[in-house]
Amino acid sequence: MRERPETDIVIIGGGIVGASLAYELAKYQLKVVLLEKEAELSFGVSKSNSGIVHTGFQDDPSSLKARLAVRGNQLYREMARLLDFPFIPTGELVVAFPGEREALEQIKENGERLGIPGLEMVDGKWIRVHEPNLSSEIECALLGPTAAVINPYEVIYAMAENAASNGVKTYCDSEVISITRGSDGWKVKTSNSEYTTRYVMNAAGLSADAISQMAGIRAPRIIPWKGEEFILDRHADRLTKNIIFPIPRKETKGILVIPTVDGNTMIGPTSEEIDDKEDLTTSEAGKEKVLKSIKRIVPCVREEQIIASFAGLRPAIEEDEFYIREEQDGFVNIVGIKSPGLTAAPAIAEYVVDMLAKKMRLSPRQGYIATRRAIPRFRHLGSDERNRLIKEDPGYGEVVCRCELVTKSEIREAIKRGARTLDGIKFRTRSQMGRCHGAFCTMKIMAIMAEELGVPYDRITKRGRGSELVREGHELQAL
Amino acid sequence: MAAAVGAATGGLRRILLLERLPRLGGILNQCIHLGFGLQYFKEELTGTEYAARYKQMVSERDIEVRTSCFVHRITPHREITFVCADGEFAVSAENIVMATGCRERTREMLTVPGTRPAGIFTAGLAQEMVNIYGVMPGKEAVVIGSGDIGLIMARRMTLEGAKVHAVLEILDHLSGLIRNKVQCLDDFGIPLYLQHELLEIMGKDRVEAIRYRNNQTGEEKVLACDTVLFSVGLIPEQDLLIEAGIKPGNGIHLVGNADYIHDYVDAVTREAEKLGKSLT
Numbered sequence: 001m002r003e004r005p006e007t008d009i010v011i012i013g014g015g016i017v018g019a020s021l022a023y024e025l026a027k028y029q030l031k032v033v034l035l036e037k038e039a040e041l042s043f044g045v046s047k048s049n050s051g052i053v054h055t056g057f058q059d060d061p062s063s064l065k066a067r068l069a070v071r072g073n074q075l076y077r078e079m080a081r082l083l084d085f086p087f088i089p090t091g092e093l094v095v096a097f098p099g100e101r102e103a104l105e106q107i108k109e110n111g112e113r114l115g116i117p118g119l120e121m122v123d124g125k126w127i128r129v130h131e132p133n134l135s136s137e138i139e140c141a142l143l144g145p146t147a148a149v150i151n152p153y154e155v156i157y158a159m160a161e162n163a164a165s166n167g168v169k170t171y172c173d174s175e176v177i178s179i180t181r182g183s184d185g186w187k188v189k190t191s192n193s194e195y196t197t198r199y200v201m202n203a204a205g206l207s208a209d210a211i212s213q214m215a216g217i218r219a220p221r222i223i224p225w226k227g228e229e230f231i232l233d234r235h236a237d238r239l240t241k242n243i244i245f246p247i248p249r250k251e252t253k254g255i256l257v258i259p260t261v262d263g264n265t266m267i268g269p270t271s272e273e274i275d276d277k278e279d280l281t282t283s284e285a286g287k288e289k290v291l292k293s294i295k296r297i298v299p300c301v302r303e304e305q306i307i308a309s310f311a312g313l314r315p316a317i318e319e320d321e322f323y324i325r326e327e328q329d330g331f332v333n334i335v336g337i338k339s340p341g342l343t344a345a346p347a348i349a350e351y352v353v354d355m356l357a358k359k360m361r362l363s364p365r366q367g368y369i370a371t372r373r374a375i376p377r378f379r380h381l382g383s384d385e386r387n388r389l390i391k392e393d394p395g396y397g398e399v400v401c402r403c404e405l406v407t408k409s410e411i412r413e414a415i416k417r418g419a420r421t422l423d424g425i426k427f428r429t430r431s432q433m434g435r436c437h438g439a440f441c442t443m444k445i446m447a448i449m450a451e452e453l454g455v456p457y458d459r460i461t462k463r464g465r466g467s468e469l470v471r472e473g474h475e476l477q478a479l
Numbered sequence: 480m481a482a483a484v485g486a487a488t489g490g491l492r493r494i495l496l497l498e499r500l501p502r503l504g505g506i507l508n509q510c511i512h513l514g515f516g517l518q519y520f521k522e523e524l525t526g527t528e529y530a531a532r533y534k535q536m537v538s539e540r541d542i543e544v545r546t547s548c549f550v551h552r553i554t555p556h557r558e559i560t561f562v563c564a565d566g567e568f569a570v571s572a573e574n575i576v577m578a579t580g581c582r583e584r585t586r587e588m589l590t591v592p593g594t595r596p597a598g599i600f601t602a603g604l605a606q607e608m609v610n611i612y613g614v615m616p617g618k619e620a621v622v623i624g625s626g627d628i629g630l631i632m633a634r635r636m637t638l639e640g641a642k643v644h645a646v647l648e649i650l651d652h653l654s655g656l657i658r659n660k661v662q663c664l665d666d667f668g669i670p671l672y673l674q675h676e677l678l679e680i681m682g683k684d685r686v687e688a689i690r691y692r693n694n695q696t697g698e699e700k701v702l703a704c705d706t707v708l709f710s711v712g713l714i715p716e717q718d719l720l721i722e723a724g725i726k727p728g729n730g731i732h733l734v735g736n737a738d739y740i741h742d743y744v745d746a747v748t749r750e751a752e753k754l755g756k757s758l759t
Contacts, residue, residue: 230590278683280594280595281592281593281594281679282590282592282593283592284592287590287592306590307587307588308587309587309590310595378562383560383567386562386566386567387566387567390562390564390565390566390567391566394564394565395564397562397563397564397565397566397567398547398563398564399499399549399551399562402499402549403718405549405551435582435718436582436583436585437585437586437587437588438604439582439583439585439600439601439603439604440582440604442600442604443604443607443608443611443612446612447612457612457614458614461597461684462596462597462684463597463684464684465684466683466684466685467596467597467684467685468597468685469597469598469616470608470614470615470616471615471616471617471618471705
């Protein structure tokens with residue numbers, strides 16, 4: 001008799017796709033394991049995503065990715081409420097310069113075919129009133145009111161926390177080193193453990209081709225496309241209310257103006273095919289390219305307003321489409337999830353679960369917990385709520401990050417919920433993200449981590465092994 | 480502290496001194512090097528000693544001190560809100576003195592190209608790590624910018640066993656005090672390269688090297704290191720006022736480095752005492 005595998009589903013990759021799968025699968029009576037090779041969830045492709053929940057109208061309306069993006073957009077609204085993460089319905093404008101109106105009409109038609117609600121052509125007069133910072137040369141624009149912004153990492157943590165409360169086991173620092181097919185299912189071996197499972201879901205982003213290869217399954221080759229982005233000072237205020245797009249070109253959606261969840265404006269990304277899956281450098285050339293492109297749309301942007309920059313890699317494949325299929329009995333590839341991948345992710349998870357439902361009986365999880373609460377953000381609370389929190393826990397009265405008003409208890413809570421690195425704490429609390437860039441709070445946060453996690457300072461990292469802040473053996477004895 | 484001492488000496492009552500950290504003294508507490516007090520106390524003190532002298536002066540006067548209290552809001556009507564382990568409180572006053580010091584410019588503000596690994600610190604953060612927490616930020620360091628804290632930290636890191644390869648300054652002259660160049664660089668054989676520009680930070684998880692250029696000759700070089708310290712200028716910390724759209728005046732005062740950047744703490748405390756006395 002065949003032995004029943006110990007796990008039903010192993011998800012490889014803790015980015016937005018893996019977290020969406022974990023969240024969706026947790027609704028059913030299944031044993032699910034989520035594996036991430038980095039120190040924390042979201043630390044691969046997802047953390048440097050632009051954070052846009054697209055309307056879906058930029059893509060070919062007959063494509064799977066356009067369909068999933070439109071559905072994903074709908075799902076985020078409900079999820080934001082259930083999982084308590086910020087979802088800012090900014091809306092988007094695709095702007096047209098003289099001679100580009102026809103292309104805009106085409107996009108509108110595509111959007112309408114996809115059933116995207118509220119699409120509207122607006123003229124120059126409307127633009128001058130509602131988006132006064134846009135170039136006066138812009139003739140008209142297509143307004144997509146359903147576009148929004150999120151913080152990708154916040155959404156991932158929210159989904160993973162909910163999944164964990166419904167029994168999903170997450171393991172970080174767990175790089176998959178081999179996948180073999182046995183009589184009792186797939187054997188997935190990681191750097192520190194081994195799992196036997198009926199299903200493997202490969203959501204490994206940039207490594208998805210390598211993971212598929214490991215199982216002996218051919219999958220499209222991943223071609224990293226680099227994007228550099230630049231964040232503007234909060235004092236510069238929001239440049240625009242809507243996300244601003246130029247007319248999209250074939251390979252990308254172009255260089256955008258993005259009002260972020262946190263009240264800054266972000267400009268970018270560049271788009272460049274590269275060879276190195278670890279190349280996260282930013283460059284002068286990238287900055288100049290973004291500024292040149294953005295100044296055409298928003299002439300008042302100044303280089304001095306840039307306060308931070310980062311780069312990310314899109315896990316592109318040759319074909320301009322998502323590659324989602326069950327390859328062999330129980331091995332599901334979810335490969336080439338680039339833009340609008342973040343938008344589509346919840347719908348990708350739904351799509352995969354539908355595939356699964358055709359093969360096995362899925363019964364709803366008993367005692368399913370549908371919600372998750374965010375870490376209280378002291379900064380956003382009223383005085384009564386603040387005093388109530390401080391009374392319960394005086395750590396909420398101890399400000400650690402002065403720029404973003406983050407308290408000691410928020411840091412502690414982030415650690416309780418799985419933060420193990422300074423970046424993990426940054427993404428969960430916004431500490432270190434303000435105008436001092438961590439100069440005042442880094443050491444104070446490290447002291448809290450050392451206390452809560454019971455580790456020495458030289459084991460604390462920025463984002464995982466190798467990124468220690470204090471050099472080993474260099475704790476000074478005299479002090 | 481100096482503004483409170485000045486005000487109390489001048490006869491003012493009902494003075495509240497709010498400090499965000501658990502003890503008074505601010506950045507002076509991590510300045511364990513000499514060079515403070517020659518003008519004011521006529522003797523050479525460490526920053527920590529300088530702060531201790533003032534703490535003594537504060538304790539001898541009728542000044543209410545509350546530490547671990549963080550002021551996060553101020554209104555044009557001179558009402559402030561602060562938070563501490565007892566809750567959130569509002570206070571109003573006839574005069575508010577903002578002695579909030581300054582912050583350091585960072586790598587992000589310079590938008591230095593390259594990667595974002597661990598091992599990049601402002602000189603002040605490195606100073607806090609070494610002098611307050613007793614941990615070393617790295618073994619092979621380069622200092623970017625020739626501000627005073629950078630010079631002091633070049634020496635401090637050397638004394639704790641690190642190799643400081645160079646101080647790079649983009650300008651054609653030193654930013655900090657000559658005294659600090661002599662005592663912190665020359666005495667320890669640390670080279671200062673003027674008109675040298677940082678072009679790129681390299682390294683995946685931890686800093687591995689920097690690329691820089693001699694702007695006189697155009698020559699570019701790569702220097703292996705595990706730590707980059709930035710000492711590229713200070714910014715007065717006025718953000719509470721900026722956020723509230725308040726200009727100083729009408730009983731709201733800026734003093735010390737929160738007003739403009741000073742070279743000597745002695746000058747800061749003189750100005751603050753003078754301001755304190757003028758409030759009575």
